[in-house]
Structures are given as structure tokens and as C-alpha cells.
Amino acid sequence: MFPACRYSLQARKCIRALKVVQAEHVAPQVYSTRCSSSTVPRITTHYTVYPRDKDPRWEGVEMERFADEADVVIVGGGPAGLSAAIRLKQLANQHEKELRVCVVEKASQIGAHTLSGACLEATALNELIPDWKERGAPLNTPVTEDKFSILTEKYRIPVPILPGLPMNNHGNYLVRLGNFVRWLGEQAEELGVELYPGYAAAEVLFHEDGSVKGIATNDVGIGKDGSPKDVFERGMELHAKVTLFGEGCHGHLAKQLYKQFNLRENCEPQTYAIGLKELWVIDEKKWRPGRAEHSVGWPLNRNTYGGSFLYHLNEGEPLVALGFVVGLDYTNPYLSPFREFQRWKHHPSLMSTLEGGNRIAYGARALNEGGFQSIPKLTFPGGMLIGCSPHTHTHNKSAFFTFLLTIVYSALFSFQSFVSFHSPAPICKELTVASQRAPSCLSRQFLDRISFGVGLDSAQLKPAKDCAPIEYPKPDGKISFDLLSSVALSGTNHEHDQPPHLTLKDDSVPVAQNLAVYDGPEQRFCPAGVYEYVPLETGDGMRLQINAQNCVHCKTCDIKDPSQNINWVVPEGSGGPAYNGM
């Protein structure tokens, strides 16, 4: 059943030790040999940058993988992936056919990496699981009040919300999406979907003809320096007739697929925003369950896209979900989305709600902002992209998507291989209406964007010398907080002895480019304090320190790095934030 090891563990260790002694002079050095002028401390050790077949430390290590077959493999146990799994199983049961559906999810449990506002429109859920209420779906807070404001430094200008406008949320539900996703997971398991949380899809597998064969999960037991540990185990391969990729915004496998299949050649580049969110237990007197508040304006200036949300949830205790969104096409490298979020909370209209309250959770995630024109081609031989992976807002929840899934299903049962399928241009109301990003429709930038299109977010930063540093107020520890205590609340952690999963194509670029030209913007846009420029031990110059353990998997660095040198790859499964109902 298992690939037989050529050598026992001890023998392998011996051979390895011998090889290291013999080949020490060609073993990867402490200092990177890639840069030309100065010696740069080695940062990246991941095998996607330093392939293992050329690495003497990996000689003799058994690299064969165990493979298994399924009908459908879904990457990502979020709303998109789980809804797809549920729908497929429903169709299979309806037609009395056997269908093996496997979902792999990098979080240690379903819902642990889910973060959203969120305001849910239940139309699609009504279609998918009509008796969701009886089944206990955690949609406990119907929206009863919509408030929209434009904020200035001291004042709040209310904007009336008329029915028909996108920000009118009546009929929608305020949810803790993580709990909803967990419930979806339970529904999926009941239908017989195989859920595997704690296992990340690390690699896409291809047939000889170039179509997608399936995925391989991450290897485990690789040390920080890239060498194999005693507990090294290869990931496994999951082959499928169709592979669905629901990794969420800016998925790392989706990135590969764009290139592989040229999925973005006929659309505008995707633009993104970063959303930061906290959960607060507030004073009961200030609690208004069912109220959805949104704002634009302060503290962002006219040229920076973004806004806020504050939802009063009705879940037994006076809980509010609040957050701040900053468009990642901002130009000032001194801008820190985290600190904009913290200082927004000090607005007088906010202080009245938050005073006397307690923060209980924090997290962040990048989100798609591009709109209709940024949607790439969704299908390719062997699979398709679902959810936020390719496009905005409504993940799995569009009629178009159900249509596609039915195609997937019939393809499976007509025993045709799922060859390139050209999807008709979807004119779906849900796809164009902003359900969760209320601020966007009013903002001028959004209107500009849909008419003229913008280039890549990473290319928007201006050099630091042309921009003014922003003076952020110090956190007061009651309403606003420092970065590290916030990261602690996200519950994030990773196995420390593994190669950093924030890989750099070139270790010398951060200091030579990012720091020199843009004053190291990654120190500011990362909502988890992963990137730090620290003085070199030798005293002269700086180096980039990557605190990979703090990463909350938001993907902002991959998006916003002006040198596009950072490539986020998936760490060992189960690592990452431990969000609880975010």
C-alpha cells in the first residue's frame, strides 16, 4: 500500500550525515550566492525556490507519493468549496449515483481560516438547503437597520439609504461566517462528503496532455533550513476527474493556474483590498442587534479607497463585528492598513459604541475588488475556479455557478473528460451588486475603476522619497491596540521548524529594492507583523526578518509587494490562524 522505503530511517540518517560531511562545500550556504555585490543572509529555504532534486541533503530520500482516486477533489473548505460539495452530493443522491467528493482544507478545522464581515444574502442558501432554518444554520441576525455615513475627522455625515441601492441590506443576515462555514461542513459530512481539514493542497498535478489531474497535499517534516527531518513524510496525491479550486482571494494554486492556462489574458488585472476585522463584546446598553453600519471617508484620504463596517450581532451576548477595508492600490508606502483601522476606531461616533467594551478577536484577509471586468476565465481542462478565487463577492452563490456545477456533474457521469468549457458571459445580478462591500459603490474610485480599469496593485506604490510619512497615534490599549497583541488574538501559529512559507524569489531584493526605494512597505501592510527590517549582526546595513509563524494567511504581501518578489506558498497543514466564528 505504501511506497516501500529503500532504506530504513536510521540508514537514511547515516547516508545523509555522510553526504553532508562530504558535500559540505556545496551544501546551501548561510549566505546567498544569488546576489552579485554584497553577501545577503539566507532567508528563503523553501523547495519551490531551491528544488530538492539538486539538493544533496535530499539524496536517497524516498519521494514517491501515495495516490488515491476520487471523482471530485475540492481545494478549500470555505463557503464556495463546501457549497459545491453539497450540491454535487445532492445531485448524486438525486440520481442515485455514487460520487466520491473530497475536500482538502489547510486550516486545522473547518471555519478556522474563514474571515468576513459578514452580511449574507440568503437567496442562494434558500436554493441550496431550503430547510436551513430547521437544520440550525447560524443565521441569527436579520438586518433591521442600515446606517451609512461619510466620516470626517470629527463628524459623521449620515447618508440616507434608499431601497434599491446596493447598501440596502434589508432581508439579509449578519453572520459570523466562520460559524456558518462550520455548519456547512456538518451538512456536507452528513451527505457523505469527505472532509480533510489540516491538509493543504500544495501542488497541482497535470496529465501528460496538460489537463489537471488533481492535487498533492503538503509534505511534512522539512526543517527550517530546508533539510528533511526524521519525521519527514511526503504528501499524498489525490487524483480526480474534476478538481475545483476554492482557495479564496488570491489563492496560491490559482496563481499557478492563471499562468498555466492563460486564464487572465482577456480580462482586466484583479485589484484587491485588505480587510481587517475585530470582534468586540460591548456594553449592553449600546447594543442594537440587527444594525448594519458602514462608512467611508476618514481616516482615509480622497485618493485611497476603503471604508468600514460595524455589525451588531444577535448571538446571545452583546457582540459586534467591526472592520476596516483599505484598497491595495494605495500609493503611499507609509500607509499602514492596520493602523488606519486602529485609528478609525477613535472616531467619536465609534467611541460611543466601543467604550467599556472588550475586544475578543482579530484577523485580516485580502479581498477581491476588481469587479466584473476582472473575472478571468473560470474553467480549464480538468477543473475550474470557484468562489473568491476568481471573482468578487458572491462565492458559490450565483445561479451561474449552479449552472456550471450541473455541467461538471453531467460531464462526470457521461464519462467525458472535462475538457475546456467556454462559459457564456454571465449576466448575473449577484455578481455585479456589492453585497458585502457597501462603501465601494459610493466611492468615486470604484466608479473610476469600472470605467477605466487600473493596473496591478503592486505597481501603484510611489517611491518613499515622493511621499510623506503618516503620523499614526499611539494605541491606547483600550480602543486601539498594538500589532503584536492583535496577532496573538488571531490564535495563529505554525510549526516553527519548517521553511518560511513566505518565499522570496531573490533574497537580496527586499533590502536592495523594497527598503531602498519604498522604505519597506511590507513592514506596514502586513497585518501580522511578519516582515521586519532589522539591523545586520555585523552592524552595517539592514536585513529582512520574516516571522513566518505570525502569518494569518491574508495574502496581502503576495499582492502588494512592489517587487513581486514574495511568493506565498502554503505552509504545513493546520498552521495559520485559529479564528472562531469570524
Add this chain to the structure above:
Amino acid sequence: MHRSSEVKHVASYLNTRGCECFGQPCESHCPVLTDRTIHVQLKTFIKIRVKPDRTGVVTDGVKHSMNPFCEIAVEEAIKLKEKKLVKEVVAVSCGPQQVQETIRTALAMGADRGIHVEVSGKDYETLGPLQVSKIFAALAKKEQADLIILGKQAIDDDCNQTGQMTAALLDWPQGTFASEMTLEADKLKVVREVDGGLETIKIKLPAVVTADLRLNTPRYATLPNIMKAKKKKIANVKPADLGVDVCSRLEVLKVDEPPQRQAGVKVETVDDLVGKLKEAGRV
């Protein structure tokens, strides 16, 4: 405590309780993370908070996982089986439905079968080492186990009692805080980590061993093994079937967060220090 200067945050931890393994020899779940040596890194980083009614902590939605010391115990048992020194490894856990997942992880690591002792609701909230050890003692007799390996303590309650109590109830010898364990015919040589150093003892089987951090490095439960584990059996048992009363003799009066750490004060001279100590009534 962190060795690495890179890890920036420190947080409290939560781990599953009542995850105990039985075996022949068996393993037990050990709580994780010893706070005894500086070589240990804090592992689980979930922030816990006290329930509004102060009767306990919020566990809803918090990930429950195998106690890290218990992982080490499971690993030790599997190792014994791989050396062909034991015939069968049985993983046992006491708790509600979700502990089945933890038992599956043990099965994926190599245990042969599992036993789920169902304890849920109010009973589960008050389940403590005494009840668990009574359950284990009863199961050990029923299964005719020769060796029970548990984690030295659970990282959620830090009791460090179950192994010892189980041994006492069964009147079996115990080797606690084991950092090394060798089976020699029907005797077990155990190297124990004690405050003064290392103590080596020889105990006769049947015995109870509790695992400490340095006993081994647990293997990963790989996905193919998790898939295979779905086919392995997990028997369901109720405490009443074993003749055990899980009623607790302890009543939790209240649970509070630790007090906020106050800022320190820097003093310039020794006289200042003495003055401040006198002010605080400490001298």
C-alpha cells in the same frame, strides 16, 4: 518561553481533555507542553476567555485536539508495536462526540482500535482526573491491558493526576514523567525526569507510565493514514456500563482571568529600592 527571537507572541493554551489512550501496551494522551524547561516552545496559541457567568471558559467553537503529551504517549505505544514487543494498541478517550476525531488521529498514527467512553453535557464539564482514572481502571481490567501509557498532564487543566490515580486504583506500579522507556521481558525500565535530574526505575508489568516531553517526537498523522483510520473500529461505551459513577465531588466556585500584569517601576539606587520595598510593606 521561546527560544526563537522570531516568535513574537505568547498566548495561553487550550487542549482536549479526557483524551486518554489505552493499549496493550497502551498509550495515553499526554497533555502538552511542559513548562519545566526552557527548551520547550509554547505550542497551541488559542486565546481562551472566561465565560460571562464565570463558571468556566468558552469552549464553543474552539478547536479540540489531542493533548500534546498524549501524542507522545501514542507514539511510544506505536513504537513498541513496531518493535513487535506488544500485540495491540488501543486508543481511549472520554468525552463528547468530537473526541472521536482525536481517536481517529491516534488510529491514523497506528493504533489498532479505539474506545470512546461517552461523557457529554454537564457530566463532561465536571469530568476530572478521578473519574477518568476510575474509567481507565475499569477498562484496563475489562481489556486485560498490560500497560497503560498516558500523557503526564493535560494542558488545559494541568492536573498531572490521572496516571497516578489509575495506578493506585489498579494497584499497579507506575513510572511517571518518563523520558525513556525500555521493555525487558516482563519488566519495564523507565527513566524519569525529576527535579534533581534523572531517575531510573524498574517496574513489573502490568504498569502505568506517563509520558514526558523528551520521550519521543510524535509522527505526523498523514492523510492516507487518516483515510485508512476511517475503517478502523471505535467502540462506544458508557461509564455506567463500566460501573463508574462520573459524578464530581468538586464544585467550581468561580473562574477568573489572571490579573492584569502591573507595570514595573525602575529605581535608580539601592536606597530607592529599599525605600520602595518599605513603602509596599515588604520589608
